[in-house]
Amino acid sequence: MQHHLGGTYSCCHKGFIIVLHNEIAENQHQADELQCGFKLLHGQYQIERALSSGGFGITYLARDSLDRRVVIKECFAAGICYRTQGLVEPIEPAYARQYKTVLRHFLREAQWLARSVHPGIVGIHQVFRENNTAYIAMEFVDGVDLVTLREDQPKRVTDTLMQDVLKQALGTLAFIHDLGILHRDISPDNFLLCDDGTVTLIDFGAATGRQTSGQTDRDAVIDPMISVKDGYSAHELYQPDMPHRPSSDLYSLGATLSYLVTGAPPPISQHRLDALTAGDPDPCLELTDGYPGFNRDFLASIDKALSVLPGVRYQSAQEWLDELQVDAPAPVPTRAIFSPDVEPLQVNAELENMLASLVENTNSGLVPAGPKTSKQRQTAAPQTQFDQPPRQRQLVDIFGDPIGDVDTSLKEQDTASSRKRPVPAPSAQPDNSAAQQTQPRPQGFAKYVPFPLRRLFGGANSPNND
The missing domain is CATH 3.30.200.20 (Phosphorylase Kinase; domain 1)
Structure with a gap:
């Protein structure tokens, strides 16, 4: 191709x-x-x-x-x-x-x-x-630019294709404008249309950051004869000291669509501005009444985007998109809750009595919620039986293993902790190695439990752990 x-x-x-x-x-x-x-x-x-x-x-x-x-x-x-x-x-x-x-x-x-x-x-x-x-x-990108499309395949330029191209282009412009980027070279030769209908924007050579009144992008100050394209550039793009806004790109997009409809670019924007300033008619004719093969509202949106004054145009790509989608599509019918073959249940007097009886039996044992009185709290409190000794709870270690003798278990843990501590330097204090040897060897996971954790649970101090 x-x-x-x-x-x-x-x-x-x-x-x-x-x-x-x-x-x-x-x-x-x-x-x-x-x-x-x-x-x-x-x-x-x-x-x-x-x-x-x-x-x-x-x-x-x-x-x-x-x-x-x-x-x-x-x-x-x-x-x-x-x-x-x-x-x-x-x-x-x-x-x-x-x-x-x-x-x-x-x-x-x-x-x-x-x-x-x-x-x-x-x-x-x-x-x-x-x-x-x-x-x-x-x-x-394997596609054809819109200039070639209009010149070589004019029958493809239908109302359906045009509206699809517009919506895709507006989505792309909305994306770059949200990033703070102005393309400034929107034209038919910078859009590629692929066989699957995808529209791709190319050539960011004239792009710059968004400007406001009184701000100038240092890299945006290029010879206007290089950075503008007659017929497609808004008049403010010819003046580097004028603010460039998203509406400038939208003007160029309107000019691109106007070219696809008419086969020729609109008149140069500076000439249009000069004519309006002199009180002469705008040399750019409206598309609304001259091309019955296209949707009238669609053509009217192009005319609005091609307004000479920036304030009259669409101020954002999203605004243009919203205007194109004013007529909301008809809601999709939802599936019926009841099958048409099933008749709704008829509630007769006998069934109503059965339901009332069921509700009464269910609610008879319920007590209304609310703050309890002192008498209710005393009644609800369990009676303590002093004639029977309280049941002792089974003690377990942190791993869930039962502990039969607390003292023996703590001594085993002390011995396990002392084995992990570094050997202290020789001193004049009495040797307690014999006493350590008499202590029973720890069993199970207890030997891995450090002494500070045992102290947290109320264990006795070990002579080997401070």
């Missing part, structure tokens, strides 16, 4: 390189893409062909050392750098600082992708630096 994701495409066939130059490559009189067979990271990745070329880099189809298909994205800022002897360099010294900013932002893209683990976002394998630039190794 051919993947058309941009204006530059190359392939290798029988050892020859066929390159279709973009405008920048023609001006530079050289091809930008790496050749088929070029190896990266000491041979771990081998380039097969280029897939696309964008403002921030070139994307390649490659194989890794395990012969798996992967996608390699190379940081190659169109218009400010070129390739010489395999190395990527700024075109002029004046672009050196901007190239470093793009390179730093490219590495930030790897961080955004690493944080955005989601079924609707392309996965990342590795990031590395080589050839005076940087590379990101990502998973290969």
Whole structure:
């Protein structure tokens, strides 16, 4: 399957390189893409062909050392750098600082992708630096981008497919927005549609952290001509000093859906803003009344997302999702409690009398709960029989073994404890070894019980345990 994701495409066939130059490559009189067979990271990745070329880099189809298909994205800022002897360099010294900013932002893209683990976002394998630039190794997604879908398979663009694409895209945007990430490059060529219907968002090259009024992301300040896409970018994305919010991504998503419906991107947002400022009609026509093949509410939601003023648009992906799900589905009928073939039990007078008699007999022996009086406590107290000696309880050790003679048991435990204590240094005190030998040898588990535990249970002191 051919993947058309941009204006530059190359392939290798029988050892020859066929390159279709973009405008920048023609001006530079050289091809930008790496050749088929070029190896990266000491041979771990081998380039097969280029897939696309964008403002921030070139994307390649490659194989890794395990012969798996992967996608390699190379940081190659169109218009400010070129390739010489395999190395990527700024075109002029004046672009050196901007190239470093793009390179730093490219590495930030790897961080955004690493944080955005989601079924609707392309996965990342590795990031590395080589050839005076940087590379990101990502998973290969076998799908078709929405540009190719609209151009080559327009009959697939149905109302059902469009609504499914919208719901999946909104779920992905809600996820990254909750992480504090703005994509800022939502467009048809950055969505891949797989055969199973999964929609995958790719290319986080323009991503940045969420901004509020008065805040500026240092890595977000890139030449607007590189970071925006005419027809799909909201007007505030053309101005780095203006706050970028989730509504900016939602505008771009609305423009993407508008392209799928009409076959052309909406007018440039700056031109729309200028027209409204001058009091002229908005050059972007509403979709609601012009495309009967699509759900009217669905088209109205696209029109709302494409509002020029950020405050009029959806402020979050969840808000858009909630509006699409206003009409709740009909509840699923539950299974009947009674079978239709079984008639409910009829309670007659005879059965009612039987139940009442049963309840009365059951409750006759019950005593209402409540605080007992002193007389009730005296009646309930057991009578002590002084004429009979109290029954002695059988003593047991901590292991549950019965103890016949408490003194003998304690002496056995003392002897067992003394065997575990270190031998004291010789002293002038009398030798008690003979007395120790006369003590009986401990039996069972008692020899493992330390003396402090016996003291806790009231055992006598041993001469060998302090």
